[in-house]
Amino acid sequence: MPQSLWAATTARPAPFPILQGAHPFDVCIVGGGFMGLSAALTLAGKGVSVAVLEAAEIGWGASGRNNGLVAPGLKRDPWEVRKILGAESGDRLLRFSNDAPDAVFKLIDELAIDCDVNRGGWIQAAHSKRAMPLIEKRVAEWQVLGAVAEIIPADKVSAELGTDFYAGASRYASGGSINPLAYVVGLAAAAGVAGARIYEQSPAADVRRKNGKWAVASAHGHVTCTQLVFCTNAYNDNIDRLRGTVIPLRTAQVASHPLPRDVAASILPGAAAASDTQRLLTSFRLTADNRLIMGGASATAGDHHPGLVKHLHKAARLRFPDIGNIPWDVGWSGYLALTKDHLPQILRVDDDYYAGIGCDGRGIAMATATGRSIAELICGQDEKDCSVPIRKPKRVLGYGMRRPGVAAGVLYNRFLDTVERLT
Numbered sequence: 001m002p003q004s005l006w007a008a009t010t011a012r013p014a015p016f017p018i019l020q021g022a023h024p025f026d027v028c029i030v031g032g033g034f035m036g037l038s039a040a041l042t043l044a045g046k047g048v049s050v051a052v053l054e055a056a057e058i059g060w061g062a063s064g065r066n067n068g069l070v071a072p073g074l075k076r077d078p079w080e081v082r083k084i085l086g087a088e089s090g091d092r093l094l095r096f097s098n099d100a101p102d103a104v105f106k107l108i109d110e111l112a113i114d115c116d117v118n119r120g121g122w123i124q125a126a127h128s129k130r131a132m133p134l135i136e137k138r139v140a141e142w143q144v145l146g147a148v149a150e151i152i153p154a155d156k157v158s159a160e161l162g163t164d165f166y167a168g169a170s171r172y173a174s175g176g177s178i179n180p181l182a183y184v185v186g187l188a189a190a191a192g193v194a195g196a197r198i199y200e201q202s203p204a205a206d207v208r209r210k211n212g213k214w215a216v217a218s219a220h221g222h223v224t225c226t227q228l229v230f231c232t233n234a235y236n237d238n239i240d241r242l243r244g245t246v247i248p249l250r251t252a253q254v255a256s257h258p259l260p261r262d263v264a265a266s267i268l269p270g271a272a273a274a275s276d277t278q279r280l281l282t283s284f285r286l287t288a289d290n291r292l293i294m295g296g297a298s299a300t301a302g303d304h305h306p307g308l309v310k311h312l313h314k315a316a317r318l319r320f321p322d323i324g325n326i327p328w329d330v331g332w333s334g335y336l337a338l339t340k341d342h343l344p345q346i347l348r349v350d351d352d353y354y355a356g357i358g359c360d361g362r363g364i365a366m367a368t369a370t371g372r373s374i375a376e377l378i379c380g381q382d383e384k385d386c387s388v389p390i391r392k393p394k395r396v397l398g399y400g401m402r403r404p405g406v407a408a409g410v411l412y413n414r415f416l417d418t419v420e421r422l423t
Contacts, residue, residue, distance in 0.1 A: 004332040005255040006181035019202035031231035033063030037187040038371030044194035055203035059184035065334035067295035078141040096387035100365035113186030120272035122175025125166040148173035162267035230355040234337035244395035252308035252333035264290035279413035301406035305333035
């Protein structure tokens with residue numbers, strides 16, 4: 001596993017086996033993260049024989065490296081979603097995304113997954129006075145859709161967040177936080193108990209049609225199946241028919257040494273997690289052992305994160321100047337997947353071949369829910385009844401220039417965030 005707080009503190013069971021020999025299954029899922037394991041758990045529970053192939057270890061990608069924030073909704077606002085999808089399909093996806101955190105917490109309870117659950121809600125903070133009207137409109141729209149949400153006025157922000165950096169905020173009661181790696185490890189264990197066969201260190205090196213079925217080959221074995229599912233999302237660049245369908249964006253997280261109890265008590269005393277309205281958003285929360293987790297603040301399309309970590313240290317100092325020189329124990333990063341319209345999608349790649357992409361920073365809730373939706377499609381649900389948009393794969397225009405494009409976009413958005421905060 002890549003270095004992270006979660007990798008250092010999460011108890012892991014014995015490794016799953018490497019795929020060896022030839023094995024027939026009804027369904028083969030490639031990718032052992034939230035989405036793939038949620039699909040596998042659902043399918044196995046319905047009596048479907050299913051294999052999960054993970055190229056590294058369970059949770060190796062974004063599922064095991066994110067900040068653990070469980071947030072409702074989507075990156076897009078309700079009125080934008082309706083404009084993109086139409087009123088009926090838009091509202092269906094919106095309600096689906098609003099319900100997704102509750103589904104995650106219910107699953108954790110049912111499976112008795114020990115993952116440091118905090119259901120204190122999610123706060124979205126306004127980085128400028130100009131952002132507050134948008135937050136107010138957003139809350140009103142989500143309330144109509146059934147969300148339990150409220151406005152936190154400027155004079156209450158300091159007490160609610162532990163910082164006076166923000167001009168106001170909103171709180172969504174259904175949000176929270178978890179240890180994401182512990183959650184994905186728990187999903188894998190539950191899927192295995194339900195009957196799914198999980199293989200680690202077993203990358204899908206070759207995928208092809210053979211005698212009316214899908215054949216998926218790894219280094220030491222292969223699987224044949226009637227239904228194929230890829231849940232590799234931001235890590236699908238070596239998959240011919242999925243390459244370029246999302247923009248992989250690298251973001252980072254940092255974790256402090258455990259803070260003194262009185263200091264920790266001042267940060268988010270009534271909530272589990274927060275993120276803000278900056279274009280390059282910053283998130284923050286506390287862990288069960290009083291570590292401050294900072295996430296986001298900058299991004300890159302590259303493979304390294306030292307610069308991203310420095311931005312997070314600075315973001316912490318700006319928001320919490322009174323807690324002194326925080327010792328930072330670890331920093332890490334990974335890719336999240338951005339779709340062109342910033343909406344999740346299920347791709348119909350071919351006959352009997354689905355791929356889930358694009359949770360756009362809401363991966364814990366939306367990837368879990370989307371995985372379940374893919375399983376329901378495989379079990380016979382009409383595509384018209386699926387809440388997640390189903391599309392054909394389409395390469396993002398300009399994908400080959402994504403690295404300089406993301407770099408330019410980061411600089412531009414950082415400038416806009418700064419200007420907006422000062423005006």
